[in-house]
Amino acid sequence: MAITDSDVKVLGMWPSPFVMRARISLNLKSVDYEFLQETFGSKSQLLLQSNPVHKKVPVLIHRDKPICESLVIVEYIDEVWASGPSILPSKPYDRATARFWAAYVSEKWYPSLKGIGAAQEEEAKKAAVEQVDEGLALLEEAYEKSSKGKDFFGGDEIGYLDIAFGCFLGWLRVIEKLNGVKLLDQTKTPGLVNWADKFCAHTAVKDVMPETDKLAEIAKILAAKLRGAAAPPK
Amino acid sequence: MADQVVLLDFWPSPFGMRVRIALAEKGVQYEYKEEDLRNKSPLLLQSNPVHKKIPVLIHNGKAVSESLIAVQYIDEVWKDKAPLLPSDPHLRAQARFWADYVDTKMYEIGRKVWTTKGEEQDVAKKEFLECISVLEGELGDKPYFGGKTFGFVDMALIPFYTWFSVYEKFGNFSVEAEHPKFIAWAKRCLEKESVSKSIPDRQKVYDFVLEMRKKLGVE
Numbered sequence: 001m002a003i004t005d006s007d008v009k010v011l012g013m014w015p016s017p018f019v020m021r022a023r024i025s026l027n028l029k030s031v032d033y034e035f036l037q038e039t040f041g042s043k044s045q046l047l048l049q050s051n052p053v054h055k056k057v058p059v060l061i062h063r064d065k066p067i068c069e070s071l072v073i074v075e076y077i078d079e080v081w082a083s084g085p086s087i088l089p090s091k092p093y094d095r096a097t098a099r100f101w102a103a104y105v106s107e108k109w110y111p112s113l114k115g116i117g118a119a120q121e122e123e124a125k126k127a128a129v130e131q132v133d134e135g136l137a138l139l140e141e142a143y144e145k146s147s148k149g150k151d152f153f154g155g156d157e158i159g160y161l162d163i164a165f166g167c168f169l170g171w172l173r174v175i176e177k178l179n180g181v182k183l184l185d186q187t188k189t190p191g192l193v194n195w196a197d198k199f200c201a202h203t204a205v206k207d208v209m210p211e212t213d214k215l216a217e218i219a220k221i222l223a224a225k226l227r228g229a230a231a232p233p234k
Numbered sequence: 235m236a237d238q239v240v241l242l243d244f245w246p247s248p249f250g251m252r253v254r255i256a257l258a259e260k261g262v263q264y265e266y267k268e269e270d271l272r273n274k275s276p277l278l279l280q281s282n283p284v285h286k287k288i289p290v291l292i293h294n295g296k297a298v299s300e301s302l303i304a305v306q307y308i309d310e311v312w313k314d315k316a317p318l319l320p321s322d323p324h325l326r327a328q329a330r331f332w333a334d335y336v337d338t339k340m341y342e343i344g345r346k347v348w349t350t351k352g353e354e355q356d357v358a359k360k361e362f363l364e365c366i367s368v369l370e371g372e373l374g375d376k377p378y379f380g381g382k383t384f385g386f387v388d389m390a391l392i393p394f395y396t397w398f399s400v401y402e403k404f405g406n407f408s409v410e411a412e413h414p415k416f417i418a419w420a421k422r423c424l425e426k427e428s429v430s431k432s433i434p435d436r437q438k439v440y441d442f443v444l445e446m447r448k449k450l451g452v453e
Contacts, residue, residue: 053335053368065324072330079323092310096298103300104284138284 008033011047011059013040015218017110017167018070019058020208024163025077027204029084071102074163088160094146095160098153101142102164109135110168113183116175117219129181133188139165140189147191151198158202166199173212174219239264240292242278244271246442248341248393249301250289251433255389256305258428260312302333302390309386319386332372332379333390339365340394348404348443359405366413373419388423395420396433399440 008026010033012019026033038044043055050059050066060067060076067076078087088095112131119125146153146161153161176183184193200209241257241264243250257264269278269288281290281297290297291304293311298304309318319326343365346358369391373379379387398409398420410417423429 062324067324067327067331069331069334072327072334075330076323076327079326092307093293093296093298095310096303096307099303099306100298100300103303 007061007063009036009061010034011036011038011044011050011061012057013038014208015170015210015215016057017171020167020170021070021163022058022060022073022077023208024158024167024204025074025087027208028087028158029077029081031077031081031084071106071164074160078160085157086159087154087163089154097142097146098160098164101139101146101153101161104135105139105161105165105168109139113168113172113175116179116181117223125179129179129183132183136183136189136192140192143191143195147195151195153195158199158204162195162199166196166205169196169200170210170212170215171219174215177212177216178219237262238292238294240267241265242267242269242275242281242288242290242292244269244288245434246396246439247288248397251393251396252301252389253289253291253304253308254432255392255428256308256318258432259316259318259384259389260308261315262308262312302337305386305389318389320380329380329386332369332387336369336387336390336394340391344394344397344401347401355405359407362401362405363407363409363412366409366416370413370416373415377422378419384423384426384429388419392420392423392429393433395423396436396439399436400443403440404443 008031010019010022010026012022012035014037023033023035036044036046038047038057047057047059048055050061051057051068054068056068058068058070058073060073062076062080067073074087089098109132112128112135115128116125116132119128142161143153147155150156152158153165158166172183175181184196186193199205239257239262241250241253243254243266245268254266267275267277269275271288274286277292278288278290279286281292282288282299285299287299289301289304290299291307292298293307298307305318319329339361343358343362347355347362350358376382378384379391402408424433
């Protein structure tokens, strides 16, 4: 049974993992929302008004008030719709741990993943893959500790870190496919392999996780457009 | 049950200062351990194996890394006193947004201001002053970013004020000249004991940087 709150909008774009974080969180809380998609290459008035500082998606607009920055949005959703399943863990130390890994994934690991796509020659690609692998080894360990034998970082149910990290799985699969590399591997990261499958199959995720083929198309268009230019959109 | 709280830190670090201020706001007793960043202690390397950076807060043996994460942890554990974040979810989101803005801008741009020269430095100075402008806009007429009381964003930002002498002297500009309101906010924060006893004197920071530059042969 969906909660129809007075006014919930998400400004975003379907390929963006950061936008996905907001949508998964709203889905988890069974909150209905209007998804307003930005056009590639231009920014709407609403976006520029709602996020004048960064001019980026996602933006959550709740009762006409904008909230920006994907992880800030996730915490906001958790706090406002407090009666739904909890996204952040309840104990302060577990919350700090989840926040730590979410920051790591966003600030260090995801850029290294993009580095594989950006690498021009074999040497650079190899080095980029190694970096991503190192990160995945750390995340595999974090998963073992956090899940305590359950399916998700959050335990029985998906939580903050599942959302913060899982949103990148679409792009991870694209990069694997387009570069002929295997990043999530049964021999190296068995926990994460299991986790990835379960995460993508979750009801709150499956309708917002883009298909690998569709994302691959976008990747190719982006690569053509941005060859030699600035970083890909967040 | 006595809490055992240790802070691994480096006195000029603005990130470390945030945690010191948070602990002082909550009246938490802790052991301060100064790290030599060229010779990091086994405890630091053990406690923050991923980044190997300070500050690290160790509470009853459990390590929390990343300054704003540690500040939120402190707020949640010692929740009965001096709330660092507002209770309203929208205001909390605003506070987190602006703290993130400070995190992604101040350190990097500030660093470029005092470590670069010529055109690169000019660009950095412009960006820095824009950043201060944006923050001043957010502050508005409020005494603190947190409103009537000192809060999360104030705590995230005030440590960088200790580095202003560094930015201004090496960048050859004055923040006060362009943004007196911002400086007034900074001085207001310094009137709080939790802030003034947690952060070093600006001159001390400047002298430290001067010495570091000499050692590195930069000039």
